[in-house]
Amino acid sequence: MKNIIEFKDVSKYFGSLKVLDGLNLEVGAGEKLALIGPSGSGKTTILRILMTLETIESGLITVEGKPLWHEKVNETLVPASEAHLQKMRQIIGMVFQQFNLFPHLTALSNIEQPQILVRKVTKEEAREKAANLMDLVGLEDKKDHYPHQLSGGQQQRVAIARALAMDPKIMLFDEVTSALDPELVDEVLSVLKKIATTTDTTMLTVTHEMNFAREFADRILFFDKGQIVEQGLPEGIFTNPKEPRTRGFLKKYITGLT
Amino acid sequence: MEWDWNVVASVTPSLLNGLIVTVQATIVGAVLAYVLGLVIAILKMSGNKAVAFITYWSSEFIRRTPLLVQLYFLFYVLPDFGIFLSPFVAGVIGLGLHFSTYTSEVYRAGIENVPKGQWEAARSLNYSAYHTWRFVILPQAIPPMFPPLANYLITMFKETPLLSAITVVELFNAANIYSNSHYKYLEPMTLVGLFFLLVSIPAAMIALKIENKYKPLN
Ligand SMILES: Nc1ncnc2c1ncn2[C@@H]1O[C@H](COP(=O)(O)OP(=O)(O)O)[C@@H](O)[C@H]1O
Numbered sequence: 001m002k003n004i005i006e007f008k009d010v011s012k013y014f015g016s017l018k019v020l021d022g023l024n025l026e027v028g029a030g031e032k033l034a035l036i037g038p039s040g041s042g043k044t045t046i047l048r049i050l051m052t053l054e055t056i057e058s059g060l061i062t063v064e065g066k067p068l069w070h071e072k073v074n075e076t077l078v079p080a081s082e083a084h085l086q087k088m089r090q091i092i093g094m095v096f097q098q099f100n101l102f103p104h105l106t107a108l109s110n111i112e113q114p115q116i117l118v119r120k121v122t123k124e125e126a127r128e129k130a131a132n133l134m135d136l137v138g139l140e141d142k143k144d145h146y147p148h149q150l151s152g153g154q155q156q157r158v159a160i161a162r163a164l165a166m167d168p169k170i171m172l173f174d175e176v177t178s179a180l181d182p183e184l185v186d187e188v189l190s191v192l193k194k195i196a197t198t199t200d201t202t203m204l205t206v207t208h209e210m211n212f213a214r215e216f217a218d219r220i221l222f223f224d225k226g227q228i229v230e231q232g233l234p235e236g237i238f239t240n241p242k243e244p245r246t247r248g249f250l251k252k253y254i255t256g257l258t
Numbered sequence: 259m260e261w262d263w264n265v266v267a268s269v270t271p272s273l274l275n276g277l278i279v280t281v282q283a284t285i286v287g288a289v290l291a292y293v294l295g296l297v298i299a300i301l302k303m304s305g306n307k308a309v310a311f312i313t314y315w316s317s318e319f320i321r322r323t324p325l326l327v328q329l330y331f332l333f334y335v336l337p338d339f340g341i342f343l344s345p346f347v348a349g350v351i352g353l354g355l356h357f358s359t360y361t362s363e364v365y366r367a368g369i370e371n372v373p374k375g376q377w378e379a380a381r382s383l384n385y386s387a388y389h390t391w392r393f394v395i396l397p398q399a400i401p402p403m404f405p406p407l408a409n410y411l412i413t414m415f416k417e418t419p420l421l422s423a424i425t426v427v428e429l430f431n432a433a434n435i436y437s438n439s440h441y442k443y444l445e446p447m448t449l450v451g452l453f454f455l456l457v458s459i460p461a462a463m464i465a466l467k468i469e470n471k472y473k474p475l476n
Pocket residue numbers: 014017019037038039040041042043044045046
């Protein structure tokens with residue numbers, strides 16, 4: 001499997017706080033990753049760096065073999081220009097904890113507009129794709145609703161559809177069910193599972209839903225203090241974690257683990 | 259003190275002329291305040307630190323000093339520097355400049371109140387800077403600006419009697435001139451209050467309508 005994402009010795013600071021500490025990570029094309037770990041361990045930061053919402057201080061990230069935060073000028077790597085970042089962003093999409101739908105647009109328009117503005121497709125094409133995606137996420141009857149007229153779970157499904165409409169090869173999901181009432185969590189997670197089983201999109205998911213992570217992911221990464229403490233197949237991590245920190249963390253979520 | 263309808267009849271024509279000047283000064287002043295406010299807001303957000311700094315402190319200075327002093331400056335001090343403005347022009351510049359420091363805050367707040375997540379969503383969908391402003395930020399920032407902008411219009415309307423200090427014959431000054439020459443104060447000043455009410459009550463009702471119409475979503 002070819003790597004679609006590579007982190008090489010990546011560090012990230014907020015002021016004097018070291019949030020990522022020499023991180024190395026390789027993600028194969030089409031792989032489904034679940035990132036777990038205590039709050040503040042840097043999981044969100046990793047996704048935000050990939051989405052180009054945060055810069056890095058040192059190290060190198062490549063996406064599809066091309067440096068993400070750098071570009072080559074006369075054979076030397078220099079910090080990426082906005083034009084380069086725009087090119088790289090075409091490969092990546094993100095879904096946020098707080099949905100971040102555009103409140104002044106209907107659900108359907110939320111999905112149409114970025115296609116028209118960014119991918120320059122025709123109105124008809126954008127509308128058809130938006131409608132299909134609304135079907136996919138089970139909201140065919142909510143097309144003309146505004147975000148504030150939808151439940152959190154429905155809003156999040158629209159946000160997922162909006163990200164999908166851009167055809168990203170990599171999708172980032174940052175605790176997409178954490179802001180939802182418990183009874184609305186499953187409808188969103190089942191959409192994620194559907195995408196995972198029906199597409200070859202590479203997916204990085206930060207989640208606290210361990211049952212979901214186990215079903216969904218090819219590989220689990222356990223983070224603590226800006227480092228990957230342990231990683232492996234879901235079976236191994238969830239039934240027999242090797243690191244005491246992983247075990248300590250998972251005990252809160254998995255009954256029977258001692 | 260007896261209410262004298264003859265005084266009412268004889269003062270009303272000049273009061274109506276004054277009311278027209280008051281409305282004109284309000285409207286021209288408000289347009290100036292809205293446009294200048296936008297310029298100030300943009301300069302304050304400027305990437306150029308010196309420009310942002312100078313704009314910030316100039317507008318603080320204007321906002322923290324009385325409009326009356328500014329009007330005196332424009333009309334009585336500027337001529338010393340060779341700049342002669344008519345009373346009306348000095349008046350609307352004063353009004354517009356003074357209130358532009360308030361409207362600039364309305365613009366700034368409107369933009370800053372758009373959640374950070376909206377900028378990030380636009381960026382993650384690969385919107386250009388222009389598309390982000392045009393299709394994401396401004397459509398959310400502008401509607402909540404209407405109610406405070408409408409309220410400043412009403413405030414400016416009520417501040418226009420200050421223009422009498424630089425000899426503009428607006429509604430209050432028209433009454434004042436009549437009163438001083440006829441030694442009649444009850445009827446002219448009562449009528450001034452009434453005329454202000456007649457305009458500002460419907461205006462306040464319209465402003466309330468605007469406020470309800472542009473209530474933020476969510
Ligand atoms: N914009 C920011 N400014 C300062 N510190 C931040 C910022 N964003 C995140 N942090 C800090 O970075 C650390 C990692 O945060 P984050 O990546 O959000 O962790 P996680 O998603 O695992 O909970 C935390 O200590 C957090 O407080």
